Amino acid sequence: MIQKVFQWLISPLGRVAVLIGFLTVASLAVRGINQTQTADDQPLEFTHIPHVVQAEIQCLYCHTGALRGASAGLPTVNKCWGCHQQMTITTQNPERFAPLVEAIKNGTSLAWVPVAQVPDFVQFNHRPHVAAGLNCEKCHGDVSKMEIYENPQVLNM
Numbered sequence: 001m002i003q004k005v006f007q008w009l010i011s012p013l014g015r016v017a018v019l020i021g022f023l024t025v026a027s028l029a030v031r032g033i034n035q036t037q038t039a040d041d042q043p044l045e046f047t048h049i050p051h052v053v054q055a056e057i058q059c060l061y062c063h064t065g066a067l068r069g070a071s072a073g074l075p076t077v078n079k080c081w082g083c084h085q086q087m088t089i090t091t092q093n094p095e096r097f098a099p100l101v102e103a104i105k106n107g108t109s110l111a112w113v114p115v116a117q118v119p120d121f122v123q124f125n126h127r128p129h130v131a132a133g134l135n136c137e138k139c140h141g142d143v144s145k146m147e148i149y150e151n152p153q154v155l156n157m
Contacts, residue, residue: 040113044099048143055083059136059143066126066136074112077103116140116151 008014051057060066065073081104084090090097103110118124129139136143143149 042113043110045096047147048149049145049147052144060130063136066130069127070123070125072126074110077109115149 009018051062052059059072062075062079063072064075065071077100080100084097084100090100094101099110140151
């Protein structure tokens with residue numbers, strides 16, 4: 001019985017079947033890896049470019065936690081709304097800013113998907129790095145050129 005299987009596998013039809021099986025497994029593995037490396041959608045289409053380049057807002061204005069502790073944190077919806085309620089871009093693109101307006105109305109925060117994460121066993125604190133004068137761009141890349149933020153490197157010291 002086993003001998004018949006081996007004879008079939010070395011026949012041209014058997015080789016084609018093995019090749020199809022191998023290609024199927026390889027394509028499933030590539031697809032799985034690709035899906036785990038694709039960033040999840042954020043609750044709001046956010047780009048740093050108009051904030052950093054056009055408005056010249058410094059990183060620490062929105063990410064104030066970097067001055068005080070481990071996590072740089074994200075701005076509250078109230079901080080975002082403090083500027084955006086006065087801007088015509090918010091009224092010109094109501095569908096784009098709908099999640100922000102909804103969060104303000106409901107008194108909730110936006111559920112941002114983390115981008116730059118370290119393993120649970122890593123204890124990292126931004127404060128000494130900021131105090132030493134390191135620029136955010138040193139580790140996080142030049143966000144003024146990123147439409148959607150992507151971590152430019154493995155966070156490794």
